[in-house]
Amino acid sequence: MASQDSSQAIHRLIQITDSHLFADENTELVGxxxxxxxxxxxxxxxxxxxxxxxxLCTGDIAQDASLLAYNRFAEKIDELRSPQLWIPGNHDIPGRMQEALGTEHPALNHTLRLGKWGVVMLNSCVEGCIYGKLSESELEMLAKELKLLHQEERYVLLAVHHNPVPVNAEWLQNHSMQETEEFFRIIDAYDNIKAVIFGHIHQDFKIVRNNVLMLGAPSTSIQFHPEHDYFSLDKENPGYRWLSLHPNGQIATGVRRVVGKIYKLDLSSKGY
Ligand SMILES: [Fe+2]
Ligand SMILES: [Fe+2]
Incomplete structure (x- = not known):
């Protein structure tokens, strides 16, 4: 929040994820x-x-990677009148996102500094694949930024589309971030990294790994059932995650969902 001394401020972040928009705003995804x-x-x-x-917009912004969908997403997020950062998900095409925003748009920046905190956005997309992976150049960028943020004595929040840790739903395992050894080798060397947030799993999720919070979020579209071993939609409503970053390195966080509304959804669907 606004404060004269930004190093003492509490910073409020919102995570919006997996909107899966189409070029035609009337197109439905599993109903x-x-x-x-x-x-x-x-x-x-x-x-x-x-x-x-x-x-923080953590990917699968468009289901069909269309310019129209990206433009409509940008218009909607602009209504919040806040800085925004975008990373792609497996359904997105990064070049198309850039085309929609313009290559110099700050939403495409890798990092954001907020008082005592630094946020690093990671691109885990592998073109044509559902699973994710951090490329060598992305891992290099991460290592470089973490070194800088450590020198600056900042706490760190990482954001990425694919879940780097297993979730309870077996079917999502093959779709997770693969080859995570190098990612964890890099982040485990630091004690100022406080959380990794991700999208992709379309559900509220929270574990602590090596003193770092690992957080999934509800999507703004369809929800996946948290514990089924096969694809299954959940009746939970769309929502978002909020995060309050405190100047002492603590994080308060939670999810909030739309209430009092029933969405049309094809619950018998076997995939999306
Ligand atoms: Fe998604
Ligand atoms: Fe995804």
């Missing part, structure tokens, strides 16, 4: 209108959040 879900979640954010320091 759900994803544009409606995003609109409702953005209204929910407006209703509950006074001042947002940044909106």
């Amino acid at each position: 759900m209108n994803c544009q409606e879900g995003l609109t409702d979640v953005v209204e929910l954010v407006k209703e509950h959040e006074d001042q947002i320091d940044a909106v």
Whole structure:
């Protein structure tokens, strides 16, 4: 929040993820209108959040990687009047995102500094694949940024689309971030990294690994059932994750979902 001394400020972040928008806003994903879900979640954010320091958009922004979908997403997030950062998910095409935003747009920056904190956005996309992986250049960027942020004595939040840790749903395992050894070797060398947030799993998720919070978030579209070993939709409503970053390195966080509304959804669907 705004403060004269930004090193003492608490910074409020919002995570918006997996909106899966289409070029045509009336197209449905397993029965759900994803544009409606995003609109409702953005209204929910407006209703509950006074001042947002940044909106972290963690991928699968568009289901069809269309310019129209990216433009409509940008327009919607602009309504929150906050800095935004975008990373691609497996359904996105990074070049198309750049085309929609313009290559110099700050939403495409890798890092954001907020008082005592640094945020690093990681691209885990492997073109044409559902699973994710951090490329050598992405790992190099991460190592470089972490070194800098450590020298600057900042706490760190990482954001990436694919889950780097297993979740309870067996079917999602093959779709997770693969070859995570180097990622964990790099981050385990630091004690100022406080959380890794991700999208992709379409569900609220929280574990602690090596003193670092690992956080999944509800999508603004369809929700996956947290514990089924096969693809299964959950009746939970769309939502977002909020995070308050404290100047002493502590994080308060939670998810908030749309209430009082029933979305059209094909619960018998075997995939998406
Ligand atoms: Fe997704
Ligand atoms: Fe995904």
